[in-house]
Amino acid sequence: MTKIRLVILGGGESGIGTALLGKKEGYNVFVSDKGTIKDKYKNALIHNEIEWEEKQHSSDRILNADLVMKSPGIPDSIELVKQLKKLEIPVISEIEFASWFTNAKLIAITGSNGKTTTASLTHHLLKSEESLGLAGNIGDSFASSVCNEQLKNYVLEVSSFQLDGITKFKPNIAVILNITPDHLDRYNYEFESYIASKFRIAMNQTSEDYLIYDADDAVIIKWLEENPVQSTLLPFSLTKVIENGAYLENNNIKITIDNNSITMPTKSITLEGKHNIKNAMAASTVAHLLRIRKQTIRESLENFQGVEHRLEHVLKINKVDYINDSKATNVNATYYALESMEAPTVWIVGGEDKGNNYEELFPFVNEKVKAIICLGVDNEKLMQAFSNMVDIIIETQFMSEAVKIAYKVADSGDSVLLSPACASFDLFENYEDRGRQFKNAVRNL
Structure with missing residues (x-):
């Protein structure tokens, strides 16, 4: 039986993670990078006997792929990707590939801003949960994490570029923090395309899955009105009263899910700024959904140290x-x-x-x-x-x-x-x- 040929474009964190997972799962793997591959990644490829090239993309070794994983930094507009699509060779992202090999509960967080802070805070709130990983755009790639250990829960920070390459990826809990114009150079300067990209996070969700989102964000609200999703919606807001979700009342965050409410004083939050109250609302809603004790949530909000390079x-x-x-x-x-x-x-x-x-x-x-x-x-x-x-x-x-x-x-x-x-x-x-x-x-x- 011939092995499925998996070609990976880009020899960075997501590329090498996919290569190692692909090899472990029995694929015939080839990694190609137009630039130079870092020594630590090269050593991992050599040690695992995975074929690779750098400083070029050899089309004869790429266009014979059965499946291609494209690193998020490579735009769809390059000629090689266009050729692959013309040949109807599937081009996917690393989060898509990794999701095929785990049954873990996935909490995926996206947004133009605050992803890293919210993913780190969510992970911090959930760390009393057994078997929990933090991956994606933060720390290790999702693929290398799945390759190295089988965890039961993952908090994933995901970007629009990663979501562009999904087909079946389905988080149990999806979070959209906000959507403002960003990376428009990758979306033909069309804001609508970028919004659609972010909402791919919910495209495979069913009514048993949850979408947590900012109900004060006009862009998100308009998109949801015009493009309804299947997910169970849990909005959060600083200005409106929310029946199912989170809102602010007298400097307290009130979170209600199926008539089960908890209240958190905002003074518990070590992070400064209104945007961080929203990030805390999103993370605490995830924690409440997963039945983390109120006391644990409050203590975790109080001792969270924030993220490097963010205020x-x-x-x-x-x-x-x-x-x-x-x-x-x-x-x-x-x-x-x-x-x-x-x-x-x-x-x-x-x-x-x-x-x-x-x-x-x-x-x-x-x-x-x-x-x-x-x-x-x-x-x-x-x-x-x-x-x-x-x-x-x-x-x-x-x-x-x-x-x-x-x-x-x-x-x-x-x-x-x-x-x-x-x-x-x-x-x-x-x-x-x-x-x-x-x-x-x-x-x-």
């Missing part, structure tokens, strides 16, 4: 607070960061623009920002948007210089906020690299 307090120097929000790679994430600022702010912004519209930030910039430091290769759009709003606006292409300028400009009682609103790829490897460079530069002051 992370780095140091206080001369009574100036330095805050790393490098994970804010879009305008909406920076909106939340600026909204939560209570002191006059020196704002470090910039990077690779993904078709940003900065207008929604104008009220906060007028009210809270005293100086702007543009950190990017091309800052023209930022300079045009904000130069009339602040007295000081300076350009640089070096993180160390940006931090030194901020140090000079900030007065006692101010905050220095790195919240770029852009992708990092013009000057940095990724948002983590950008955040670490910021923290190192602050520590070197």
Whole structure:
């Protein structure tokens, strides 16, 4: 019997996880990466006797596939993917492939912002559950986790790119935190396509599955009205009373599921900002659904430390607070960061623009920002948007210089906020690299 030929495009975390799982499940596996594969991944392929190539895509070794797993960073628009689709060779994502080999309960979390925080918080609230994994866009890939251990529950952070490649993937509990324009360069600058992509998370759900979502998000509400889903709906809101779901009442989060209610004081939440009340609502709704004790939920909300690079307090120097929000790679994430600022702010912004519209930030910039430091290769759009709003606006292409300028400009009682609103790829490897460079530069002051 000939083995099914599984070709994997991309030799990163999701690609190698899929390769190892594919090999374990008896596929004939080949990994192809147009760039260079990191040594740790190469060693895993060699050790497991999996064929691979780098710095090229050999079409003769790819177009004979029975099944292709495409890493989320590779767009559908490249010629090779178009050829595969023309040949009717299925092209799937890693979360789809991994889901074929586990019977675990899946809690999948998506949204333009807050995914990592909410996935980490959900995992933290559920950790009294036996046999629990955290995977997807956070930590290990879902595939490598399924390959290495058979767990009963998974909290998965999933992106629109991963959801684009699903066919049967079906979470028992799906969470959509919010939908704001992001990654539009991958969706022909059509917001509707990006929204549809996010809602794929619920496409295979039945009435026995749950969809938790933000009932204050006009984009989500409109889509659900026009495209009903099969799932049992559990909305959360800061402004409306919700019968089945979560809402805010007198600084308490009230969660009701099938007439079973629990109440949590918002002062239990260590994370700052209104958006984090919503993230806590979503995570606590999952915990309540899975019958985690109220006391456990409350204690877990109180001792959750937050996520690196997301409104992370780095140091206080001369009574100036330095805050790393490098994970804010879009305008909406920076909106939340600026909204939560209570002191006059020196704002470090910039990077690779993904078709940003900065207008929604104008009220906060007028009210809270005293100086702007543009950190990017091309800052023209930022300079045009904000130069009339602040007295000081300076350009640089070096993180160390940006931090030194901020140090000079900030007065006692101010905050220095790195919240770029852009992708990092013009000057940095990724948002983590950008955040670490910021923290190192602050520590070197």
